[in-house]
Amino acid sequence: MYEILDRVNSPEDVKKLDITELKGLAQDIRDAMMNRLSKRGGHFGPNFGIVETTIAMHYVFDSPKDKFVFDVSHQCYPHKILTGRKLAYTDDAHFGDVSGYTNPEESAHDFFNVGHTSTSVSLAAGLAKGRDLTGGKENIIAVIGDGSLSGGEALEGIDFAGEMDTNFIIVVNDNDMSIAENHGGMYKNLKALREGNGKAETNLFTAMGLDYVFVADGNDIEQLIEAFKGVKDSTKPVVVHIVTKKGKGYAIAENNKEHWHWSMPFDPETGKSTVNWDGGENYGSLTADYLTKKMDKDKSVCAITAATPMVFGFDEKLREKYKNQFFDVGIAEETAVALASGIAKNGGKPVFGVNSTFMQRTYDQIMQDVCLNSSAVTFLVFSASVYGMSDVTHIGIYDIPMISNIPGLVYLAPTCAEEYIAMLDWAVEQDSYPVAIRVPGNGVVHTDMEIPADYSELNKAELVKQGEGAAIIAVGGFYQIGEKAVKILSQQGINAALINPRFVTGLDTPMLDTLKENCKVVITLEDGSLDGGFGQKIAAYFGSSDVNVRCYGMCKEFYDRYNANELLDNLGITPEKIAADIAAMLK
């Protein structure tokens, strides 16, 4: 079925092909990827764009002795296909064999689990230094997309590489796109270099101290082979700037690059999604609805993203319409946070929308630039949930331990849509605190209960239901689990109290003190990793009392491609199991 690919099982086989066969191999790889992606979804544009580059790399270099490090590594599918993992693309029964990123557990041709951007240059520089320390001779090649270049870790790495005096090759895969459009001044220089066939008045890479090679057509295997042969065994750091087309070979994707960065399963004929997506409510569009109305009314309100505008519902139309109040800094989370602090200090009302896993890239800016300065920045933390992304590189369960222990921050955990919007509005309007809001990860839940508009009494929890004997303190998206457990207990004649703590950055100690009077058991539920989290603070508060505390949440572990409901069941986090535990503890 695959004329050339059927004969290619390893990089050695690539080296035996002539140029016509290499071109046929490129088509076969695209067909194999189309097979998987149309049925299972995945990163489409980045992989279709980098087929020829990957073939040329395996043709010229000797992987795994020569070592490739792919940035973000969401463009590694052709590499996986050429390094013994093609069945995961050609054979539906083997789709589950591979992750979506490089993975050393799968193959000796992969060196790192990577899923965050802008890391490849520094990681690969480490491989180069390790080689030099141990007397090795191999080539080290980092492959970085233009979108990732704007990240601080990438720029630090390129600057560091610029004074290395050894073999080190950086392939800059320039497709003029991040996930959405690129942002930042450097893209003017990339454009000038593209238009000048590698020549321009100035050059970012030589300014960072590196040698520079330009490849005008990065989807032309012959040009690539020539360029890679030219830099192979180089004894100096060098950038190979190649110009590729995102989605290359599938016209529908070439014409809508942002949409086809990542795709759900689709019909290859039409490009239409084959997944029934009811377009129902989600917190992204709820947020955009709220923010755009707010921005209409108040021109000092602005929204900030670091290259993931869709996280809070800012599609291309909204970005254009609100361009004076919507700032995409590109992949530059640190700048996003510092920028927000500056805006807040000069009269603006900034809202930064970010996924939990990427907020990790800006710990120090949250602490130093924002919290230490009491800048009234609003952070909206998405995918902060066991129900969020389940790739090991993207799990979002570490935000409570990470940011809730930073002084000065107010971290709110709404339990439903109405509470979320109320907290968001309060956060935007007040100017006393940095406020983060943990967007619920368990889908949009509504309430008809009255929701307060003012959260300025910090750490004030809501006693939703009085009770005795036991109390359940249920945080954010796990509130409904607590609510159900209380119902089950009540059917057994146990009248447990139910508390919505609202705040995860502090304790409502007066309320906790009342629990000491009439509760033997306190249960905490949080949709995150337990260690360093909210429940442990409750446990510590009750440490020298007679109240027994049990905390429910995730373990400190790198969960990977898990089923959320199975995991929760294994951890005993179901209303039934929690109710049973409480009943047992009360005996």
Add this chain to the structure above:
Amino acid sequence: MYEILDRVNSPEDVKKLDITELKGLAQDIRDAMMNRLSKRGGHFGPNFGIVETTIAMHYVFDSPKDKFVFDVSHQCYPHKILTGRKLAYTDDAHFGDVSGYTNPEESAHDFFNVGHTSTSVSLAAGLAKGRDLTGGKENIIAVIGDGSLSGGEALEGIDFAGEMDTNFIIVVNDNDMSIAENHGGMYKNLKALREGNGKAETNLFTAMGLDYVFVADGNDIEQLIEAFKGVKDSTKPVVVHIVTKKGKGYAIAENNKEHWHWSMPFDPETGKSTVNWDGGENYGSLTADYLTKKMDKDKSVCAITAATPMVFGFDEKLREKYKNQFFDVGIAEETAVALASGIAKNGGKPVFGVNSTFMQRTYDQIMQDVCLNSSAVTFLVFSASVYGMSDVTHIGIYDIPMISNIPGLVYLAPTCAEEYIAMLDWAVEQDSYPVAIRVPGNGVVHTDMEIPADYSELNKAELVKQGEGAAIIAVGGFYQIGEKAVKILSQQGINAALINPRFVTGLDTPMLDTLKENCKVVITLEDGSLDGGFGQKIAAYFGSSDVNVRCYGMCKEFYDRYNANELLDNLGITPEKIAADIAAMLK
């Protein structure tokens, strides 16, 4: 006494002076700084170098309407002197009036508390965006030293600024120095620009999309005034690259720039320190002693710093001697950590020495680049203690909450020098885990007890002394407090157990279970912030038992310029108070 400065109480007064008087003012400012620094110590080189720049800025711009953001802000002394705070430099009785960094609580001319590097451009970009959102017209000026340019946040910010279409001025204060020498490829470009009077084959700043102005002598007030007038009210982002001399005006400092970056009190005549510094043992030199011997024996061992080599004792001589095994990445903590991961994955044995407060800049790299990949990197965490730096921007008490909740990391807390070296040696030799070691902050303590060499049985604590009724679990540098409390209790007939947990990333649950049998009270002591830390994990573990737990440590708070012993006393963290608490709890 100060001919010109006596007449200058605000920026308005600066504007009234002619050029001769401005030069006299520069001398007066240096004299005033000399008065303070020779008696009290502080950042010497950066402030002596930036006197003329600061004068020219206040002459041309209208602070505080026009807003200055100083990077790191350790070069803000002349700015403080010109903005109403000169007494803190001229009058010994007022030394305590000011902090060492910009501080909005001191003056309307300061906008941020800043102490970490590379933040100014992004913060100032935020001020500019805030201005534009609210219809303001002022100038926004970021002042960044060349050393800070290599930090990811700075490079992200410059790239972001490059596509701003508004007034934004970045003053690059190029003195060819970080704290130690500069590192990174970009410094070749800065050198070329200096040598070419602002012209070179390529230009980092224009490559990032910014306009560019060069000032050959950044200690010449007239050149500076001309340049600043030229960019004032600019409607485009522009870099003003000025060349200054670190330590300018004090020959002794000009000739030894690294040493005079920061100075203890000294005799102005000779430059000799006036502080009796006994040169006794410290963990920096102990570490360098160990590492250099190790590097001699094993060429795959390497040490990494991000611009603070003296933290673990690598002075200029050692850096030169071990240049093949010692890597200073410059101010680029993210790259330092990713680099270490790559080195570990390619046969090297990397040791990254870093202050607790700066480790904050690399949370995501620790999690994603290192821990997720089980890279056997050794982190040495210095100043992680209430006894560390006490400026609010530099406190080192947040590392346990920050990194101990990351999966995969082993965080060790030695209690004395011998245990530290044993743990360090184990960490370097093993290849299974990333290992961080919390260097004790309470000075070098020795033991004659036998210290194990192997820590591969994770989370295994040491029961130093059996006991009953109460147990003290004393972490790292607070171990000796626990030891003393146990002695006091024993004089009262209470036989408390003493435990050195060794690990802060996990619990020795079998040992804790034995405590359930014979202890009513468990006390934890940690030299760090309690929230999210070690003690709360102990409390949670005992949450559903009858053991009472009380945790001692610091509060989640931005402590500033505190006295450590006073703070500990206020928090009840003295052997006497803890012993009294335990006795009371046992009653």
